[in-house]
Amino acid sequence: MAYFQKVPAKNKQGYKWKCTEDAPLHPVTGKRRQVTRRADSKKEAQQKVMAAIEEIKKKDRGEINTDLENITVKELFEKWFELIMKRKLKETTFKEYYNAANYRIIPVLGSIRVKDLNTIMLQKYINDLIDEGLSPRYIEYISTIFYGALETARKWKVIQTNPLIDVEKPRPRRIEYITWTLDEMNRFLHLTKLSNLRLFTIVSTATKTGLRRGEILSLKWSDVDFENKTICVERSLVYDKNGFRFTTPKTSSSNRVIKIGDSLIRDFKRWKTNQNEIKMVLRKSYEDHDLIFSTQTGKPIFPRSLTHDFNKAIKVAGVPKIRFHDLRHTHATICLEAGMSLKEVQDRLGHSSIKTTGDVYAHVTDAMKEKTVDLFEKYISK
Structure with missing residues (x-):
C-alpha cells in the first residue's frame, strides 16, 4: 500500500x-x-x-544479484540452510545434512566461488571420496546434499546450470537389511519378558507396529484406543544438547492411526499394571507425563539407554545382533510374508510414497517365494 x-x-x-x-x-x-x-x-x-x-x-x-555474484560454497550453504532447509527438513534430518556439509564438503570446497565450480573439479572431488574408501551410499548422500545447494544457486541466478549433473558417481549397492525371523523374534520376547518387562513391551511394540524408536518413546496412554485396538502416532521424541522435547513425526504421512492386535493389547495392559505399581511405590517423586514408556521416575527414556539395554538383551537371548531400527524392518518383512499388500505396509510404516516401501523391501524372502508358488499351484490344480 x-x-x-x-x-x-x-x-x-x-x-x-x-x-x-x-x-x-x-x-x-x-x-x-x-x-x-x-x-x-x-x-x-x-x-x-x-x-x-x-x-x-x-x-x-x-539478472545475477550483485550480492551473490562472488558467493563461495561455504556462504551458499550458510544461506541455503538458513533460508531454505531449516523450514523444509525435520530437525534431526536438518542436523544430519548440516553435519555432512560441514564435515565433508565445506572443508574441501568451501573457499571456492560457486560460479567457478565445474564438472571436472567436482568429478575429482567425488573420486577423492571414493579413494578415501567411503561407501557408495554415503557418497550418494553427500552428492544429494551438494546438488540441492547448487540447484538453489541456479534458481538464485548465481550459476546457469548445475555442474553436478554430469558428474559420474558410484552406484550404491542395495542394502540387505538384517531382520529377525518369526522364531527369533518370539525367542527374544519370551526371554526378555522374564527379566525386563519394560524392554519386552517396547520391543513387542516395535515388532508388532513398525514404529520408529522416537515414535515409540513418545507414545502416551491417551494415544491407545483399547476398544477399537488402534494407536495414534502424532509425535516423536528428540534428545539433543537442549534436552528432551517432542516434535512432529518424520513426514506428514507419519502422522497415522494403525491397527494393533490382541497380543499387543495384552502386552500393554500387563505393562500398565506394572507401571501403576511403580507409581504407587514412588508416589510424589514420580513425574507423570502419561508416557507409556518412561524411566522409573516417569521421565522420557534416553534413546541411547534403550539401545544399550536392547543390545545386552540380544546377547542374553542368543539371537542375531540387529539395530533397534531393524525391528521396523522385521515388522514389515513379517507383514509381507503374512500376505499383507505393499500399500498396507506403506500405511503402517508411514512412508510418504509406496516407491519408498517398494525400494526398501524389494527383496523377496524364501517364505514369500514358497507361498507364491503354493498359491499358484493350488489355483491351476482346481
Missing part, C-alpha cells in the same frame, strides 16, 4: 509530494525493501514508484 507525504516547499527540485511503497521481499535474504520517489503530484510520484518496482522485479527474475 502506497504511503504519501507532502514535501516542504523549500526543496531543491521543487517537488511537492513523496510516495513510498513496499517492493517484493529480497529473493535471497527475505529482507523488506521499500521504494521512495518524489514528484509534483501524488499520481506522478506513485507512477515513478511503480516503474521502479517493476525494474526491481525484472532484475530479480533475470
Whole structure:
C-alpha cells in the first residue's frame, strides 16, 4: 500500500509530494525493501514508484544479484540452510545434512566461488571420496546434499546450470537389511519378558507396529484406543544438547492411526499394571507425563539407554545382533510374508510414497517365494 507525504516547499527540485511503497521481499535474504520517489503530484510520484518496482522485479527474475555474484560454497550453504532447509527438513534430518556439509564438503570446497565450480573439479572431488574408501551410499548422500545447494544457486541466478549433473558417481549397492525371523523374534520376547518387562513391551511394540524408536518413546496412554485396538502416532521424541522435547513425526504421512492386535493389547495392559505399581511405590517423586514408556521416575527414556539395554538383551537371548531400527524392518518383512499388500505396509510404516516401501523391501524372502508358488499351484490344480 502506497504511503504519501507532502514535501516542504523549500526543496531543491521543487517537488511537492513523496510516495513510498513496499517492493517484493529480497529473493535471497527475505529482507523488506521499500521504494521512495518524489514528484509534483501524488499520481506522478506513485507512477515513478511503480516503474521502479517493476525494474526491481525484472532484475530479480533475470539478472545475477550483485550480492551473490562472488558467493563461495561455504556462504551458499550458510544461506541455503538458513533460508531454505531449516523450514523444509525435520530437525534431526536438518542436523544430519548440516553435519555432512560441514564435515565433508565445506572443508574441501568451501573457499571456492560457486560460479567457478565445474564438472571436472567436482568429478575429482567425488573420486577423492571414493579413494578415501567411503561407501557408495554415503557418497550418494553427500552428492544429494551438494546438488540441492547448487540447484538453489541456479534458481538464485548465481550459476546457469548445475555442474553436478554430469558428474559420474558410484552406484550404491542395495542394502540387505538384517531382520529377525518369526522364531527369533518370539525367542527374544519370551526371554526378555522374564527379566525386563519394560524392554519386552517396547520391543513387542516395535515388532508388532513398525514404529520408529522416537515414535515409540513418545507414545502416551491417551494415544491407545483399547476398544477399537488402534494407536495414534502424532509425535516423536528428540534428545539433543537442549534436552528432551517432542516434535512432529518424520513426514506428514507419519502422522497415522494403525491397527494393533490382541497380543499387543495384552502386552500393554500387563505393562500398565506394572507401571501403576511403580507409581504407587514412588508416589510424589514420580513425574507423570502419561508416557507409556518412561524411566522409573516417569521421565522420557534416553534413546541411547534403550539401545544399550536392547543390545545386552540380544546377547542374553542368543539371537542375531540387529539395530533397534531393524525391528521396523522385521515388522514389515513379517507383514509381507503374512500376505499383507505393499500399500498396507506403506500405511503402517508411514512412508510418504509406496516407491519408498517398494525400494526398501524389494527383496523377496524364501517364505514369500514358497507361498507364491503354493498359491499358484493350488489355483491351476482346481
